[in-house]
Amino acid sequence: MEDLQRNQTTAQQAESLEDWEVNALRDHELHSSKYFRLLESRRKLPVSLRRQEFLDTYHNSQIILVSGETGSGKTTQIPQFILFDEWASGKKVACTQPRRLATTAVATRTAAELDVPLGEEVGYSVRFERKSSKLTRLKYMTDGLLLSEASKDRDFSAYSCVILDEAHERTLNTDLLMALLKMATSRRSCLKVVIMSATLNIEKIQSYFPGAATFEIPGKVHPVEIHYLSDSTPRYCYCAISVVQHIHQNMDEGDIMLFLPTSGDIEMVCSILRKKYKNLTVLPLYSALSRAKQQEIFDDSEYRKCIVATNVAETSITIDGIVYVVDSGLEIRPVYNPRLRMSSVLTCPISKASAKQRAGRAGRTQPGICFRLYTEETHNTCFIPSAPPGILEGELASQILLLKVMGFQSVGTFDFIDPPHPEVYLCGLQDLCAMGYIDDEGTITSKGRIAARLPVHPKWLNAFMEGQKNGCLREMIDLAAISSTQHPIFSRPPPARFAADIAHRRFACPLSDHMSQLNALHAYESAMKTDKRLSISQWCFDSFLNRRALGEVVRIRDQLLASLQQELAYTKEICGFEDAEYDAHIRKTLARSFFYQCALKHPHSHATIYKTVHEGHTAGIHPESVLSREKQEWIVYSEFVSSGIPYLQTVTAVDPAWLIDLDFFQDDSLPKTADGGFKQPLVKKSLDKARKKKDEEEDLISFEELELKATPLVKKSLDTVWKKSDDVEEDLMSFEELDLKVI
DNA sequence: GAGCACTGC
Numbered sequence: 001m002e003d004l005q006r007n008q009t010t011a012q013q014a015e016s017l018e019d020w021e022v023n024a025l026r027d028h029e030l031h032s033s034k035y036f037r038l039l040e041s042r043r044k045l046p047v048s049l050r051r052q053e054f055l056d057t058y059h060n061s062q063i064i065l066v067s068g069e070t071g072s073g074k075t076t077q078i079p080q081f082i083l084f085d086e087w088a089s090g091k092k093v094a095c096t097q098p099r100r101l102a103t104t105a106v107a108t109r110t111a112a113e114l115d116v117p118l119g120e121e122v123g124y125s126v127r128f129e130r131k132s133s134k135l136t137r138l139k140y141m142t143d144g145l146l147l148s149e150a151s152k153d154r155d156f157s158a159y160s161c162v163i164l165d166e167a168h169e170r171t172l173n174t175d176l177l178m179a180l181l182k183m184a185t186s187r188r189s190c191l192k193v194v195i196m197s198a199t200l201n202i203e204k205i206q207s208y209f210p211g212a213a214t215f216e217i218p219g220k221v222h223p224v225e226i227h228y229l230s231d232s233t234p235r236y237c238y239c240a241i242s243v244v245q246h247i248h249q250n251m252d253e254g255d256i257m258l259f260l261p262t263s264g265d266i267e268m269v270c271s272i273l274r275k276k277y278k279n280l281t282v283l284p285l286y287s288a289l290s291r292a293k294q295q296e297i298f299d300d301s302e303y304r305k306c307i308v309a310t311n312v313a314e315t316s317i318t319i320d321g322i323v324y325v326v327d328s329g330l331e332i333r334p335v336y337n338p339r340l341r342m343s344s345v346l347t348c349p350i351s352k353a354s355a356k357q358r359a360g361r362a363g364r365t366q367p368g369i370c371f372r373l374y375t376e377e378t379h380n381t382c383f384i385p386s387a388p389p390g391i392l393e394g395e396l397a398s399q400i401l402l403l404k405v406m407g408f409q410s411v412g413t414f415d416f417i418d419p420p421h422p423e424v425y426l427c428g429l430q431d432l433c434a435m436g437y438i439d440d441e442g443t444i445t446s447k448g449r450i451a452a453r454l455p456v457h458p459k460w461l462n463a464f465m466e467g468q469k470n471g472c473l474r475e476m477i478d479l480a481a482i483s484s485t486q487h488p489i490f491s492r493p494p495p496a497r498f499a500a501d502i503a504h505r506r507f508a509c510p511l512s513d514h515m516s517q518l519n520a521l522h523a524y525e526s527a528m529k530t531d532k533r534l535s536i537s538q539w540c541f542d543s544f545l546n547r548r549a550l551g552e553v554v555r556i557r558d559q560l561l562a563s564l565q566q567e568l569a570y571t572k573e574i575c576g577f578e579d580a581e582y583d584a585h586i587r588k589t590l591a592r593s594f595f596y597q598c599a600l601k602h603p604h605s606h607a608t609i610y611k612t613v614h615e616g617h618t619a620g621i622h623p624e625s626v627l628s629r630e631k632q633e634w635i636v637y638s639e640f641v642s643s644g645i646p647y648l649q650t651v652t653a654v655d656p657a658w659l660i661d662l663d664f665f666q667d668d669s670l671p672k673t674a675d676g677g678f679k680q681p682l683v684k685k686s687l688d689k690a691r692k693k694k695d696e697e698e699d700l701i702s703f704e705e706l707e708l709k710a711t712p713l714v715k716k717s718l719d720t721v722w723k724k725s726d727d728v729e730e731d732l733m734s735f736e737e738l739d740l741k742v743i
Numbered sequence: 744g745a746g747c748a749c750t751g752c
Contacts, residue, residue, distance in 0.1 A: 098750070098751080099749090099750065099751085100750090100751080126751095127751070127752055142750095142751065142752085143751075144750085144751035144752050145751080145752070147751085147752080148751095148752055171750070171751080172750090172751085173750090173751065173752090261747075261748085262746080262747040262748080263746095263747070263748085264746070264747060265747085286748075286749095287748065287749060287750090288748085310748060310749085311748075311749075312748080312749070315749090315750095316749080316750085331748080332747055332748050332749090333748080334748070334749080345746090345747060345748070346747095347747075390750090398752095453752095454752085455751095455752045456752080484752090486748090486749075486750075486751095492745090492746095494746090497745080556752095559752085563752095622745085623744040623745050624744090624745075628744075629744090643745085643746060643747075644746095
């Protein structure tokens with residue numbers, strides 16, 4: 001390796017080093033026999049045949065765009081080519097992935113290919129888990145982690161080259177990194193950047209990096225025959241069952257993968273298929289399933305396998321041996337409305353890129369067939385080319401804060417590939433201002449600097465500071481951790497919802513969902529201490545609590561504690577407040593830290609209808625909440641969501657007296673909407689009431705004043721019809737009826 | 744009285 005010169009190596013040099021019987025990276029340790037077996041198959045990959053061409057491109061350009069389909073070997077080989085070429089730099093090579101699982105998997109594979117122990121020359125770094133050392137020269141990491149490193153070092157100065165993989169997915173983190181790397185390359189001429197992407201939609205990235213060199217790698221995939229429906233159907237579940245039935249009964253062996261939008265659809269279809277075919281191994285696959293259940297899809301089976309999946313199977317999990325794909329053409333998409341600050345999910349048609357990706361799952365090991373449960377015309381005219389980038393899809397407060405802490409003052413003019421809508425940006429600024437993280441000029445405050453570095457949403461810093469004042473910092477940290485897990489800690493499996501609700505009652509606090517969550521977490525922790533490890537699963541099962549989620553809560557909580565103590569100098573001992581007023585302290589803390597997320601009950605309405613104070617929107621309380629049938633006047637809420645009806649989720653009853661001294665609620669400072677339409681009387685009167693304890697009658701306002709809008713009850717009639725139907729046979733169409741045409 | 748996906752620090 002001593003003879004190699006940075007950015008001047010040749011494929012021949014590198015290959016002769018690889019062919020040696022001793023390991024050039026490991027001070028001349030002998031290679032294992034497994035190494036040579038792996039080397040032989042690596043050399044056959046399409047990308048290996050063009051190693052010299054790649055190096056020529058790499059040497060002549062600072063930014064390189066590599067495009068290639070799955071199966072080209074780019075994720076494992078390109079970083080190794082670069083590792084040899086950058087060896088003399090003495091710095092690290094980073095390669096990012098959007099997901100944790102892929103990061104660890106590809107690092108493990110690459111370490112094996114280079115015949116080094118994982119964590120030494122080749123390592124990885126993901127949240128909660130680091131396998132890297134001083135020796136590490138090639139580091140696989142999640143894009144989120146590199147981003148958080150970049151917040152402390154805009155120049156990426158530990159790296160000679162940064163490789164961004166899966167850039168076509170356009171995750172929020174990848175987009176931010178592309179922008180930061182573009183700037184870093186102009187400051188550090190010795191920094192190399194490689195953007196790796198699937199071939200589709202690469203033009204956008206190309207025009208963002210005008211001077212960049214491009215390098216294409218042919219893929220190694222088998223042809224997939226596509227069949228479309230000649231007539232569209234809304235009954236995609238039964239249509240899918242018919243197609244699976246046809247494949248199973250009439251077609252050659254090979255496993256089947258069926259894509260459906262929701263876990264509900266999946267469970268229903270699985271139960272029908274299981275009843276009908278004893279000689280078919282039917283396996284559900286979606287992210288909320290336990291790891292063990294997800295792992296079952298890889299187990300050997302004596303029968304043909306039929307995997308029924310959401311789009312986890314599109315990107316996160318790849319399975320070989322699939323020959324038939326059945327694609328409903330639907331997915332669940334999150335929709336965020338910045339004006340309402342409300343999120344919801346919708347069932348939508350997928351993109352053309354997703355359809356291609358799903359079909360490709362059939363051709364990984366041999367030629368395959370894909371049945372699309374939509375017409376060719378639908379595909380061509382209704383499907384958008386590719387999913388919109390993540391930066392256009394959500395709330396951006398934490399990203400704006402991150403850029404501010406990095407020293408970018410006017411984030412509104414920041415050079416993004418796709419700049420977010422100005423209104424989203426403006427909402428983010430307003431929220432940050434309300435939280436006290438930026439001042440009226442848009443300059444970051446000292447509080448904002450701390451909030452930007454937290455491993456949870458920055459809004460929690462206010463809760464931590466308020467919690468410290470009120471002696472319940474520990475509880476706020478617990479709640480922050482609970483709010484950042486991807487799955488709810490309370491499990492309510494559809495067949496046992498009623499039983500789950502009863503089991504959850506032992507944790508319920510009548511005035512607060514937040515308190516109820518804390519009760520469940522604390523019960524879990526004491527069960528962990530007293531029970532043996534084996535029975536904790538059973539305890540969670542019996543209590544209808546999600547063990548995986550609770551485990552993650554504890555890990556996030558520990559990470560938060562560490563970062564609060566280290567970075568923020570929270571040296572004061574962190575302990576819970578324990579007295580008769582315990583509940584009230586916590587509720588007061590929530591009220592004072594999430595004052596911009598409080599709502600007021602409509603005084604006359606019989607149903608529980610609330611109006612949010614900040615924006616003046618109307619919503620109900622989510623039926624799962626302990627407060628759904630209470631008549632509490634003031635509440636704070638954690639989420640404003642919609643599933644047809646707008647709901648406030650995870651709510652806590654508060655006393656308005658706790659709020660009246662906050663600037664936010666001073667009469668003149670009440671926020672107004674752009675058209676000046678904010679309705680103050682309700683809030684003002686209710687606050688006045690708290691201040692003066694006046695006679696209630698005087699303060700009542702008319703129903704009209706509330707401007708309650710009728711909220712249409714969207715019933716998914718089709719869904720309910722499908723789900724209650726037990727006489728399946730009647731509903732099934734014959735395969736011939738479906739009239740599939742081959743393209 | 745009902746939800747509905749997937750990531751990251």
